[in-house]
Structure formats: structure tokens, C-alpha cells
Amino acid sequence: MKGQFQYILVVILVLTFMVLPISLIANNNKSNPSYRTQISVTIGAGNLVGRVPVDMSYRTSLFETIYLATEMNAAGTITDIMFYNNFESNLTDKPTHIWLGETLAENLTGGWIPASQLTQVFADNLDYPSGINTITVHLTNPYNYGGGNLVMMVYRPWEEDYYWMNQDLFSCQINGDNRSLVTYNNNTQISPDNPPTTGVIGLFPKTTFLINVDGMGSLNGNVSSSGIPLEGARVQIEDSPLYRITGANGNYSFPYIQPGTYTITASKLGYNAQSHIVTIIAGQSTTQNFALTGLPEVSVEGRVVGSDAPNVGIANATVSFTGYADYTAVTDAQGYFIFYSVYANQTYDYTITAPGYQILTGQAVVGATNLDMGEIVLSEMAYSPINVTATEINNGTAVQITWQEPLVPEEGWIHYDSGQNNSSFGTAGSANFEVAARFPADSLAAYAGGYLQAVKIWPAMGGSFVVHIWLGGNALGPGPMVLSQPIIPVLNTWNTVMLNTPILITGTEELWIGYLCDTTGFNPAYAGFDEGPAVNGFGNMILWQDQWTTLLAVNSYCDFNWNIQGYVGLTPPALLTSAPEININAFSDRSMIGFKVWRLLQGQANNEDFWVSLNEEPTTDLSIIDTAWDNLPDGTYLWAVKSVYTGGVMSDPAFSNAITLITPVGTIAGFVRNISNAPIEGATVTCENVSVTTNSAGAYTMLVEAGVHSVTASHPNYQSQTQEGVLVQVGLTTTLNFILQATAIQDDNIPVARTELLGNTPNPFNPETIIYYNIKDSTPLKINIYDMRGQLVKTLINEVKTPGHYKIVWDGKDNHNKPVSSGVFFYQMICNNYSCTKKMLMLK
Known part of the structure; x- marks a missing residue:
């Protein structure tokens, strides 16, 4: 177990530009070529310390971070990189590799940018002296930096020596929570081309870049509208990540740009964008001003009504538009809303919410004129029935399905932890493990009918993490896993994960919420916990050495609960602007008209096309009998029940237990x-x-x-x-x-004793069979083939036959010469006063 440090800080981002004489630039036993103009860009305040970009407490480490183009505010040839250390150890000739590259990404939530996609600029040994020092790395391969978001990867190759007892730290800071990735190992080597999955962090080292700007040009100008400066306008160099935001005076500046011809675009919310082609010349400053025109605005209005009372408006419904701009309004007492100034000629996504009604989403196409959306109907909230139970009755010849009326489910976060992180638990990369919080059925009764919408977890240190949800189970372990959702978390903080598939809470089975700490590649993955004491057997479950147990059983000193929480409700927590309030009386006058019931095979819960309805019209009873049970094919079945409300609104299904039918x-x-x-x-x-x-x-x-x-x-x-x-x-x-x-069929020379349909062979058959029959006296004769429904399939014979022994081949095709499917068929022979029907089986 390894404790995690917490920092209380005010983040200060320092960007420093200096023109330095070469003689004043420190280096790590390397010499610099002579540059006429070189600037120094320092990013970070260095008000914290950390083990990045190199972690000497492990045999190998890998670190990657992004410096934004707006932080660098430069372009040119990067010749040197400086870090700032404060080491207890005095370390010399330590192998260090560095890669640089540019990216459109502004963070590393998408995972590592591997070394194979970057340019290696340094692969040599460095000295890391004890005390406070500037570590200057003169790049053996200077990097031609175009001015975009800069990626830096720093690698400490494997060494047998490591210095875990010493505080060998660098000046660092935290800015955001997702700009960096770090991994380290004592057990196996790390590949910079294929780093192990881990979570993102905001920590990165205070860094200085020395950049040769010889041959650069510059660009500046002003953005205005109707002669008034525009603050907050974005000036973008197209096909690059380079942009600037104008200040209060409307001015912008790119101090260093590679010479060339560019398309420069200025834009601001509410204005038409404007582009100009600009040529940048080395050693010269170019000015380009922009005059933007405002976008036209129109009004958008409508009325929100409910499916239960479509002639009555819903008061206090929230209508939200998102898109080019965002708008929010609340309906009045009659359900009307209006946005007076909406940017025209745009498409907006809208969301409408009201207590007791289902959330409605859609798109509104706003043209050049005012838009009246008319009446917008919200479907009333449809709550699922609860406690659906299936029981065989009448000596197993029928099944009775019973249920209870729906309840308005409670909403909120369920958890055992205190909500605060104390430390974390892990295996130092030696073994995978899973952590979980177990919620028994009775603790979920008040939430029945709601959904597990989101989880909050506290992953600590690197590793690969996968959120897992199980339904059912007991103290020995969870039931079947119903969701597995990989995540790239922000480490050492709460991570709220919206579930891809919300999980229905039935109130009749356990719910387990947890996550996998995957240490594949010996990558450490740690799980956060509170200060305790543990709610033993519920808040501290762990899959340890392939057996579910408690954290206390693994380590008697670990009397803690995992930092695991789940949000249960009818809507995700992100859609709630405040703590949910459930007013039972608000739903008491709702018109639920009954229930509909279906039978389905296990495994078809998500495919309603294969469900079999047991009642076409809703029933007001709380039970129904499936009388067809005795005639069903063998299989495992369950039953789904939905609540039916006015306007045809139905709830999500609630499912029964499964029953297996096996014919004796x-x-x-x-x-x-x-x-x-x-x-x-x-x-x-x-x-x-x-x-x-x-x-x-x-x-x-x-x-x-x-x-x-x-x-x-x-x-x-x-x-x-x-x-x-x-x-x-x-x-x-x-x-x-x-x-x-x-029979006489064995000898054609023996006279026929009687007219008779003898049979067919083989039977079953595929693809053809022979039908044998005898005719005693000349007679019109018909032999027809019928299917199980009695429909004619094939006429084999329809003619007069003289006395004799006969046989005819049926090739398994119908009157249209199309092959028939497998199944039971009947062949019938009719002549004069004789008629006989026999059965045969086609098996394919």
C-alpha cells in the first residue's frame, strides 16, 4: 500500500520570454552552436514538487505532457530544454531519452502519443546533481517547432539502481487535470512505442525552452465590428492549432511565425467569421485587421403540454437550446416559453424537462424568420411495475405472473464511504484486483424503478481501469456482470462516469458497483478509500486471488471503505441542476390505465420483436395466467410487464424470474x-x-x-x-x-389383390423419397402432397391408371418447382371408392 500526497494550491502559470546571450545559457556538458536570436520560454510556476519528468525512485519511468500553443506563443528551432530539480541524491550519467512533436489535441485523455509518432531529440546521459539546480538538456537533434501544441515525452531507460529512499524531486505545478501521463516500474521494462494504459494527471514540470527564432516573421492586428473593438474574438491560423484571443482593445499578436502564406480567420459568437490570406516574411511584422458583421437574430417560441392532458400547458418546464449558442427558458403558468434573440440560420439541440414527465430531446432548425414550435408534448413519467414473479401452477401446465403497482423511486447517490479520500490500496503492479461496493436488495427497495445512471470512483496511481456493474449475488460474490465500461480516469480525484447503459433497479436483487484495477505489464493501479471504519462486507469488497472477500480480510489494518458511489435516478445527475425533489402528490392524479405482459426466451430482453404478447388490451389486474405454457417448446422463459399510461405511454419493462421448461x-x-x-x-x-x-x-x-x-x-x-x-x-x-x-409389391408378376397406398421409403428423407401403391382395377387416380396446415404442396399424379404395381418419386419440390422446408408432410391417394393418407418427414 502506498499513500497518496494531496496538495492545496493556487495554480500560477508563468510564461516568460527572454532574449539571452549564449554565454548565459547553462548546459549539461554540451556546447551550443551560435545563434543570432534565441528566446527563452518558461512554462509553469514551480510552486510544487513531484517526480516528473524523471522518477528516480523506480528502475524505469515514462512521462508525457502537452504544452499548449497559447502557452508557448512562439515558433522556431528548439535547441535546449531546462528542468529544475531539488535532489537528495547526486546522480551522474543517467540515461535519459526525450521526444518532441506537435498535436491538435489539447490534453492526453485519448491516451499516450507513442514515441513512434514523435521525433527523438535527445538520447544520452545526463547529470542530476543534488540540491537545487537547473538541468539543461542540449538537444542532439534540435526540433523545428511550428508553433502548435507541443508534446514532450521523457523516458528513463531501465537501470538496476533506483533511489526509492530519497526525495529526488523536480519543480512542478498543476494546471487542469488531464495534460500529463506517467508510468513507472520496478519489475519490467516500459516501451515508449507502446506504453501501458494509465490515467491522466494535471502535474507537469516547470520547463524552459530555448528557441532559435532566426528567420521568423510576426503577425498582429485588430478585430472590430462597426468600428468598436471586439474582445474575446478568436484569430485562427487555418490548418494549424495556432490561435489567439483578442483583448479588451481587440488586438491580437503572433510574435513568431514561420514565413509563408496563410489563411487567417477571425470569429466570435454572434458574428460572421471573416478570413484573409496573409503572407509572412522573415524578419518583418505583418498587420491584418478584421471587421466582423453581426449575425441576424430571431425569436423562438412554443408551448409545452403533457400527454396526460394535451390541452393544458405545463408550468415551470425548463426548455434548453444548445448549439451555436445556448439558451434556457422556463414556461409560464400556461406552458408558454419564448427566446427573443436566437441566432438565425442555425440548428439547435433542445432538451425539455418537467417534474413528472419524461425528458424530451430533439432538434430545432432556426431559419431567417421567427420560429413557432407550436405545442410540444411531454410524455408523462411512466414508472415500471415492481416485484414481477412467475410461478408454475396447475401441475406445471400453466404459469401465473404477478406484480405490484409501481412506486415513485427515490433518486440520489448511494454509497458507504464518507465522501472523502484518505489514501489508496494497490499491489505495486504485481497482480490485478477488483474493488466493489455491495448493495443488498432491501437497501434498494426505495429506488426500485429507477436506474443506476452514473458511478463515482477514485482511481489512484497509474494503471488500466474498467467500471463493472453486477446484478444479483450474495455475501460470497456478485451475480452476472451486466456492464463493463473501460475508462481513462483523472488520477487521485473523483471521477464521475456516466454509464453507457443505465441499469434498472428492481429492488429484488443485489447491486454491486466496482472497477477493475488492471496491472497488466506490471503497471501499478491503486484504488482510493476513505478514513473508515469499514461497513464490513458491503463497502469494502475486493476480488483477491480470484476470490471475493473483504479488504479487512486481506489486511486487518485496512479498516476502510472504497471511494465508490452510484447515482440512482430517472435522469442522469448531469441533467439535474439541484438536488432531486420527489413530490408523491404530483403523480397521484396520473392516469395509469393498466399493464401489458409479454413472454420471452431468456436472452431476448433487448429484442422486443420476439416477445409474445399475453394480453392485447391492458389489464388492471396484478396477475395474469399464461395458459400456453404446456404447449411451448423446451427452453428458459421469463415474462416482461409494462405499466400503460394515457396517451399510449408505456414504462420500461420489469422482468420476472426465469423458468425452464423441459418436456418429460x-x-x-x-x-x-x-x-x-x-x-x-x-x-x-x-x-x-x-x-x-x-x-x-x-x-x-x-x-x-x-x-x-x-x-x-x-x-x-x-x-x-x-x-x-x-x-x-x-x-x-x-x-x-x-x-x-x-406385400405383393415384391413380385410384379403376381396379380394385384387390392388397391392400396403402401408407403414411402426412406422416411424420414432428404432430398427425395419413393411412394409405393397398387391399383387393382383401372381408375382415375390422384396422389397429392399436403403440408401441416392442409395446404396443397404438390400434385404427383392426376391421371387414369391401369392395374399394376406402381411407385413414384417425390423430389421434395412444390408445384412451382421450389424446394420445401423441413417438416411433416402428408401424401394422399384417391381413386374411385378408395382414399388413404400417410405421413412422411423431410429432414434437412
């Missing part, structure tokens, strides 16, 4: 033989909708639903035989043998 089956097995006791191969044995074919030994086996059945054995060359009252018991095998008599 048994086995029928035996042999099919002829009267000589010889096996009959290819005989079809059929029980209800199950058919199998005998093998060369005449054997068969089949799984069928438990119960009493009739079973038929058939073969085209034999007379079929049916045995009735065959009892099949669950999990047992019923032995059933058949002895079949041969």
Missing part, C-alpha cells in the same frame, strides 16, 4: 423383422410427430414425450403395423418389436 421424455426401442425373423432395414417407425428408420439389423430407437401412444412400423414392401396403448415413462425405455407381413 422416455425412449422406445426395438426391432422390425419379417415373419422369417430376418431384420428389415429401412423400415419407418412413427410415434406422433417423431419418425425414425431401422438400421441393417432392423433396430431402432426414438425419444418421445412421456405418455400413452400409438406406434406404427411401415415399409413399402411390407404391410404396416400399428400398436396401440404403448406406455412411455420418463427416463425409461419401452421395448417395442414389430413383425411385418410381406
Whole structure:
């Protein structure tokens, strides 16, 4: 465990420009070439100390930061970089590598910019003497700096020696919370081309750059409108990150710009932007002024009404426009609002909120004339039912679904910690671990129907972090993980993470909120905690060595709660301007007209197209019986219930427990033989909708639903035989043998004794089967194929047949010559006074 330092400070950013004689510039045992004009740019106040850009307390370290173009305010050739140390150790010849580059990014929240995308400017040894010193690094490869946002990466290559007991620090400061990244290691080397993921920080070293500005030009000017100076206008050099903001007098200045031709654009909110092409000449100052014209403005108005009472306006609804400019208004007692001065010819995103109604978002296209949005309907807040339970009834032939009426859920942050950070816990990069806060079902009852919208966590020190949410579980561990959301946090502070998918709070199952501290690559990842004492078994859960336990069980001195909090509500915390107030009476007159219920297979909760409705019209009852349960295919099912309100508004679904349906089956097995006791191969044995074919030994086996059945054995060359009252018991095998008599089909020279449909083989079949039949007397004959719905599929024969033994092949295609799907089919033979129908099975 490693304590974290806290700093109380006022950040001061010092930008210093000096023209220095070369003889006054210190260097680290290197010599500078002679430059005619060189400026010194110092960034940072140095009012703090820290272990950046080089951390000597580890065997290797890597640091990266960004210096903004507005901080550098220069361009030219960077020849030297200076850091300011205060070391206890006296360290000589320490390998140090530095890379520089330019970027459009203004921070490192997107992760490391690897060394492979930068230019190496130094790779040599440096002296870091004890005491207070200026560490001057003369670049072996001077960097041609164009004036953009400057990236600097500093690498301490692996050394066996490290100085963890000494305070070897640099003058630093904090500006913001996301400009820097740092990682360090005692166990494995760090690759500057592929650094490990870690969180961002605001700490960076006080740094001086020596820049040769020979051959540079400059640009200055004024921005005004109707002759009045414009303060706060942005003057941008296009296709570059370089810009300036005008002061109160409307003036701007770029003191150092590479010679060339540029497009310069001046812009300000509420004004038309203006661009000029400017040529910068070495050693000269160029002036370019801008005169901006104002944008036209129009009014936007409308009325906010509710779905429950569309003729009545909603008072005190908040209407917000965001886009080119931002606007906010509150409706009056009749629901009307108006923005008097909205910039024209723009598209705005709007958000409308009112207590008791769902948030409405959309886009408003504002043209050149006033816009009346008319009546805007907010859907009333639809609260989900709670405690949905499914129970088998009537000896398992039906399922009863019950639920309770919805409650207005409470909103707010749930947590066990004090809200203050004390220190942090980690493994120094030796092992991954997860931390979590466990909330039992009864503690969430008041929040049922709301959503876990966001979490707050306190990651400390570097590493890779992933927010995890689990539903269900007990003291031994959480239930299934329902959300995994990687983040790049700001280290050593609260991080509010808006969940990509809000999690419904049912009030009937546990909720675990936590995050993974991933130390892959031996990167240290630490988790913050409060000053305690721990709410043991709830506020201090940890996945340690693949087992969930408590932090106290891991270390008896760690009597703390993790800095983990969750926000539960109907809206994300960012949309709330103040602490939520729930007025139960505000919803008491709402018209909830009933409930709708659906059945679905487990895994289809997010695919309503596959849900099966149990009631077309809403029911006012708090239960419903699924009578189709006994006839469903095997599977795991659950039920969804929604509250239905006036205007067709429905709540999010509340889901029941899952029930698995397994049809009880048994086995029928035996042999099919002829009267000589010889096996009959290819005989079809059929029980209800199950058919199998005998093998060369005449054997068969089949799984069928438990119960009493009739079973038929058939073969085209034999007379079929049916045995009735065959009892099949669950999990047992019923032995059933058949002895079949041969038919005359075996010899075409034997006269036909009777007209008869003999059967088909093979059965089941794919892709074709042969149907056998006999005709005793000449007769018109039809043989048709039908599907399970009784619809005609194929007419095989429709003609007069003379006496004889016949067979015909069906190729599995319909009357349109299209292949049929797998399934049960019926073939029917009709002639004179004879009609017979048999069943066959196509299996693909």
C-alpha cells in the first residue's frame, strides 16, 4: 500500500520570454552552436514538487505532457530544454531519452502519443546533481517547432539502481487535470512505442525552452465590428492549432511565425467569421485587421403540454437550446416559453424537462424568420411495475405472473464511504484486483424503478481501469456482470462516469458497483478509500486471488471503505441542476390505465420483436395466467410487464424470474423383422410427430414425450403395423418389436389383390423419397402432397391408371418447382371408392 500526497494550491502559470546571450545559457556538458536570436520560454510556476519528468525512485519511468500553443506563443528551432530539480541524491550519467512533436489535441485523455509518432531529440546521459539546480538538456537533434501544441515525452531507460529512499524531486505545478501521463516500474521494462494504459494527471514540470527564432516573421492586428473593438474574438491560423484571443482593445499578436502564406480567420459568437490570406516574411511584422458583421437574430417560441392532458400547458418546464449558442427558458403558468434573440440560420439541440414527465430531446432548425414550435408534448413519467414473479401452477401446465403497482423511486447517490479520500490500496503492479461496493436488495427497495445512471470512483496511481456493474449475488460474490465500461480516469480525484447503459433497479436483487484495477505489464493501479471504519462486507469488497472477500480480510489494518458511489435516478445527475425533489402528490392524479405482459426466451430482453404478447388490451389486474405454457417448446422463459399510461405511454419493462421448461421424455426401442425373423432395414417407425428408420439389423430407437401412444412400423414392401396403448415413462425405455407381413409389391408378376397406398421409403428423407401403391382395377387416380396446415404442396399424379404395381418419386419440390422446408408432410391417394393418407418427414 502506498499513500497518496494531496496538495492545496493556487495554480500560477508563468510564461516568460527572454532574449539571452549564449554565454548565459547553462548546459549539461554540451556546447551550443551560435545563434543570432534565441528566446527563452518558461512554462509553469514551480510552486510544487513531484517526480516528473524523471522518477528516480523506480528502475524505469515514462512521462508525457502537452504544452499548449497559447502557452508557448512562439515558433522556431528548439535547441535546449531546462528542468529544475531539488535532489537528495547526486546522480551522474543517467540515461535519459526525450521526444518532441506537435498535436491538435489539447490534453492526453485519448491516451499516450507513442514515441513512434514523435521525433527523438535527445538520447544520452545526463547529470542530476543534488540540491537545487537547473538541468539543461542540449538537444542532439534540435526540433523545428511550428508553433502548435507541443508534446514532450521523457523516458528513463531501465537501470538496476533506483533511489526509492530519497526525495529526488523536480519543480512542478498543476494546471487542469488531464495534460500529463506517467508510468513507472520496478519489475519490467516500459516501451515508449507502446506504453501501458494509465490515467491522466494535471502535474507537469516547470520547463524552459530555448528557441532559435532566426528567420521568423510576426503577425498582429485588430478585430472590430462597426468600428468598436471586439474582445474575446478568436484569430485562427487555418490548418494549424495556432490561435489567439483578442483583448479588451481587440488586438491580437503572433510574435513568431514561420514565413509563408496563410489563411487567417477571425470569429466570435454572434458574428460572421471573416478570413484573409496573409503572407509572412522573415524578419518583418505583418498587420491584418478584421471587421466582423453581426449575425441576424430571431425569436423562438412554443408551448409545452403533457400527454396526460394535451390541452393544458405545463408550468415551470425548463426548455434548453444548445448549439451555436445556448439558451434556457422556463414556461409560464400556461406552458408558454419564448427566446427573443436566437441566432438565425442555425440548428439547435433542445432538451425539455418537467417534474413528472419524461425528458424530451430533439432538434430545432432556426431559419431567417421567427420560429413557432407550436405545442410540444411531454410524455408523462411512466414508472415500471415492481416485484414481477412467475410461478408454475396447475401441475406445471400453466404459469401465473404477478406484480405490484409501481412506486415513485427515490433518486440520489448511494454509497458507504464518507465522501472523502484518505489514501489508496494497490499491489505495486504485481497482480490485478477488483474493488466493489455491495448493495443488498432491501437497501434498494426505495429506488426500485429507477436506474443506476452514473458511478463515482477514485482511481489512484497509474494503471488500466474498467467500471463493472453486477446484478444479483450474495455475501460470497456478485451475480452476472451486466456492464463493463473501460475508462481513462483523472488520477487521485473523483471521477464521475456516466454509464453507457443505465441499469434498472428492481429492488429484488443485489447491486454491486466496482472497477477493475488492471496491472497488466506490471503497471501499478491503486484504488482510493476513505478514513473508515469499514461497513464490513458491503463497502469494502475486493476480488483477491480470484476470490471475493473483504479488504479487512486481506489486511486487518485496512479498516476502510472504497471511494465508490452510484447515482440512482430517472435522469442522469448531469441533467439535474439541484438536488432531486420527489413530490408523491404530483403523480397521484396520473392516469395509469393498466399493464401489458409479454413472454420471452431468456436472452431476448433487448429484442422486443420476439416477445409474445399475453394480453392485447391492458389489464388492471396484478396477475395474469399464461395458459400456453404446456404447449411451448423446451427452453428458459421469463415474462416482461409494462405499466400503460394515457396517451399510449408505456414504462420500461420489469422482468420476472426465469423458468425452464423441459418436456418429460422416455425412449422406445426395438426391432422390425419379417415373419422369417430376418431384420428389415429401412423400415419407418412413427410415434406422433417423431419418425425414425431401422438400421441393417432392423433396430431402432426414438425419444418421445412421456405418455400413452400409438406406434406404427411401415415399409413399402411390407404391410404396416400399428400398436396401440404403448406406455412411455420418463427416463425409461419401452421395448417395442414389430413383425411385418410381406406385400405383393415384391413380385410384379403376381396379380394385384387390392388397391392400396403402401408407403414411402426412406422416411424420414432428404432430398427425395419413393411412394409405393397398387391399383387393382383401372381408375382415375390422384396422389397429392399436403403440408401441416392442409395446404396443397404438390400434385404427383392426376391421371387414369391401369392395374399394376406402381411407385413414384417425390423430389421434395412444390408445384412451382421450389424446394420445401423441413417438416411433416402428408401424401394422399384417391381413386374411385378408395382414399388413404400417410405421413412422411423431410429432414434437412
